[in-house]
Amino acid sequence: MELEAMRAGLLLLIHQGMDGVDIETDCAVVVTALKGNMEDLSEVGCIVDDCKDYMSAIPSYNLQSIYREANDVAHRLAHLARCTL
Known part of the structure; x- marks a missing residue:
């Protein structure tokens, strides 16, 4: 669910043309996966x-x-991402 929410949030940022944003999560595994260069x-x-x-x-x-x-x-x-799937 964290990744689904992250994906939805990133799409919103792109569509709104935002930059200079702080993206925060309490899931260290997600941060590690997104910053890593390994194929998942x-x-x-x-x-x-x-x-x-x-x-x-x-x-x-x-x-x-x-x-x-x-x-x-x-x-x-x-929660929102889970409800819309």
């Missing part, structure tokens, strides 16, 4: 690839992991 052969590898492609279309961003208590926005987006 897992079940969610295609979502990781989509997110990487979308991030490359954003001129300036900062991707970071934050504490779970500080990440209410990502949880709401993940």
